[in-house]
Structure formats: C-alpha cells, structure tokens
Amino acid sequence: MRVRTTRPSHPHRSIVVACALTALAAASFAGAEPIKTKVTLSDFARPASVPVPADNPSTPEKIALGTQLFADTRLSRDGSKACISCHDPNLGFTDGASRGKGVAGVPLKRNTPTLWNLAWGESFFWDGRAATLEEQARGPIEHPLEMDMPLAKAAEVLKADPKSVESFKAVFGSDGVSEANILKALAAYERTLVSPRTRFDRWVEGDETALTPYEKKGYALFAGRAGCAKCHSGWRFTDEAFHDIGLPDASDKGRGPIAGLAHMTTAFKTPTLRELVWTGPYLHDGSMATIEGVNDHYFGGIENLRSTLSKDLESFVPVFTEERKQLSAFLKTLSSETPPQPVTLPTTVKAPAPVAFVDAKNVSQRGSKFSPAAIRIRKGEMLTILNDDDRAHSAVVADPRMTFSSGVQEPGQSVALSFKDPGTYVVACAIHPGMKLAVEVTD
Numbered sequence: 001m002r003v004r005t006t007r008p009s010h011p012h013r014s015i016v017v018a019c020a021l022t023a024l025a026a027a028s029f030a031g032a033e034p035i036k037t038k039v040t041l042s043d044f045a046r047p048a049s050v051p052v053p054a055d056n057p058s059t060p061e062k063i064a065l066g067t068q069l070f071a072d073t074r075l076s077r078d079g080s081k082a083c084i085s086c087h088d089p090n091l092g093f094t095d096g097a098s099r100g101k102g103v104a105g106v107p108l109k110r111n112t113p114t115l116w117n118l119a120w121g122e123s124f125f126w127d128g129r130a131a132t133l134e135e136q137a138r139g140p141i142e143h144p145l146e147m148d149m150p151l152a153k154a155a156e157v158l159k160a161d162p163k164s165v166e167s168f169k170a171v172f173g174s175d176g177v178s179e180a181n182i183l184k185a186l187a188a189y190e191r192t193l194v195s196p197r198t199r200f201d202r203w204v205e206g207d208e209t210a211l212t213p214y215e216k217k218g219y220a221l222f223a224g225r226a227g228c229a230k231c232h233s234g235w236r237f238t239d240e241a242f243h244d245i246g247l248p249d250a251s252d253k254g255r256g257p258i259a260g261l262a263h264m265t266t267a268f269k270t271p272t273l274r275e276l277v278w279t280g281p282y283l284h285d286g287s288m289a290t291i292e293g294v295n296d297h298y299f300g301g302i303e304n305l306r307s308t309l310s311k312d313l314e315s316f317v318p319v320f321t322e323e324r325k326q327l328s329a330f331l332k333t334l335s336s337e338t339p340p341q342p343v344t345l346p347t348t349v350k351a352p353a354p355v356a357f358v359d360a361k362n363v364s365q366r367g368s369k370f371s372p373a374a375i376r377i378r379k380g381e382m383l384t385i386l387n388d389d390d391r392a393h394s395a396v397v398a399d400p401r402m403t404f405s406s407g408v409q410e411p412g413q414s415v416a417l418s419f420k421d422p423g424t425y426v427v428a429c430a431i432h433p434g435m436k437l438a439v440e441v442t443d
Helices: 023-028 060-070 133-142 151-159 162-175 179-190 199-204 213-223 255-259 291-301 311-315 321-332
Strands: 050-053 347-350 362-364 374-378 383-386 396-399 402-405 414-417 423-428 436-442
Touching: 060 162, 060 179, 133 151, 133 179, 151 162, 151 179, 162 179, 213 321, 291 321
Parallel strands: 050 347, 362 383, 374 436
Antiparallel strands: 383 414, 396 402, 396 423, 423 436
C-alpha cells in the first residue's frame, strides 16, 4: 500500500523570513476565490502556434542548419556520436534504453528524455538546470560522458569546413560560425519537434467516437480521483515542476542541489505523457519498462518514508487492477497509432510582455502564479509572499546585488524579504520554474 508521510517543518533562510502565515498576509488575501480543482477537457487543448524567443526567431534556413547539426558527429570528441545518436526520431527522440551511453561507453546517470514539444518548456533536463533550449543544447555536447566536446573546439572544427562556414553565413550573416550560433540553430530545430494529433486530441475537439467507453473511464480516473492530472496537466501533460515520486533508489539527488533546496532532493521534472508508447523505458532512471509498471508504482509501489516525498502524491486514492487497465488504455490514446512524425505549426515570437508594475507589499502564489506578477516597492520595505495555494512553492532571487532563498513554502506559509538596492529584480520559484515575479525597487 502507498505510504503517507508527515513532513518536518522546513526553516526558511536568508535575509528576513517569516515561517508562519502573518496576520497581515491573512487579511490581505481573505476572500480569495477557491483554487480550481476540477479538470476539464479544454485544459488539454492543443496550441495553434509554436512559441519562439525574440532573440532566436525561426527561419527555414536556420531550422535546416539545426537539422544538419543535430546529426553531425563532429560535435563529439571522437566523431562517433551526434545528438541524434541518443535522440533518435525512430525511437520517439529517445534511445530506447534505460540509460544510454555516450563516447565514454558507460551507462549515463539518467534516462534519455524525449524531445517532443520542448518549445513550451520552462526548464530543461530532469533536474531543470538549463533555463532555455539554447542552454540545454550545450550540456550533452560538453558533458564528458556524452559527447565530450568543448563547444569552442566544435566551433573551430566547423570553421575549418568551407561548406559549414557558408551555411552559417547564410543564416547568421557576418557572425558566422560561433558557439552561440551553433546552439541557436540546434534549438531552432528542436522547437519544430511538435507531436502530432492523436485520438485523444480528436476527442478533445469534439469527436465522441475517437475514444472507446473503456478509454473514457481511464480519462475520468486520470482527471479525477486517481490524481494523475495534478502533475500531468496542460496539453503537454506536465506541470513543469519537480517531484519526489518515491522510487526506492534515492542516490540521485535530482533537483535539490540545483535549486539549493534540501526538500527537492530526489525530485525530478514531471515528464510529458505525449507519445508515451514510443518513448519507453520510463522515469528519470529508466527503471520502468512499461506504462503498466509505472501505474503499479504510483498505486502500490511507493514504499519509502522520505520527508521529500511529493505532497501531490497524497491526493492519490487506491486504483485497483481493472482501473489500472483503464488508466493504461487512456494513456495510450496520447500516442500515435504509427511511429509519430513532427507536425508543422506556425510560430509566434515570444517577445517580453510590457510590464505594468503596481504598488504592493503582499503577493500571492495561488494557482502556481505570483499575483500581482509585477510590483513596485521602496528599498528597505518588507515584501510578504504568501503561499495560499495547495502546493509547495518557494521564492528565490539570484542576482549579483542580492541572493535569497526562502526554502520550501508549504501551503499556508509566508516569507518576507526586503531589497537594499534600487533596481529591477526577479523572484522565481525553484519548484515551478514558470512562476516569475518582477520587483521594481525604488529609493
């Protein structure tokens, strides 16, 4: 049976921290609307366009260059590996192994994740250590166990090839071959890897015949009492957050060291469920060979007492044999019937939205969002951030002028901080990377 745990309190650190909900914060957020808990089909509707960053807009030429680089073994130390070696389009952009091997010939620490739909990602790698696809692309190239090639050296190799120089010049003009442009081209290609429509999408769009009654029962469990949609949310079926799901092996510390939060030790990013049939084995350690095995873990295999165990698991209720079969049947509707091929969508430049700062000293984290999302405060004044959500959050500032980490804020806890220097700061959540709060500090 699944084990529920009682967590110890987590002391908040740095600057000024308030561990309990203050009376001021409670008064500020009294009467807030209830948190949305019911999941609807529209929550899983596919987007109409692909977001691309303003500093790396997509062009056919850049995508073509990125496609070539993705298969270019010159990006590895000994010319034996390319990105495509571990992210094979014929294997759902994975390698089909529990843990792949790079140029070093030894099993890697983690399972190779699929590349489907990364254009919508908020952070990358199982531990979220890269903030952009461009940053992510550098990691495997330079990792000593993967491709083991300093990117600067890779750029020099490409500069020695007249054809490569010509290709880069056609895309980037006089900038030509550079480390940054290699990463931009690779990221531009990866943003085109959009998974195709499946039977589930047809059902979302109104085709009642697209799913069988048995599969619909699986969806009802998924979105309802089984609790799966708590973390596997949105059209990509991921909340982009990090969770300890109670696997027996706790040797990999996951998000904890990256975020500087002990509570996030052994926590890993929620993976997408799109094209699940084609992207096994599953989980960060590749320990589950089948979808059925993953279901068995969640509904009977969580057997540890770690204090870091995700509280979202506490919303689960027992799901027994026939219901697990229904869940598995539903999950398979998120995959194509035949080996999937990327679909083309128009792009939308994700330019920074105009920021409208409001004077405020109290901020909510309700619904996994900072609200207001942009505030103005005087230096030295106290800012109170309240977790009035039903999930754990955090507040982190990583700035040359100021470093701050709240630790984990459980529901009902608040944290207080102040800023000594004027300027604009970003407060982020290390657990849910999509959460951002802009703070303008005035004299």
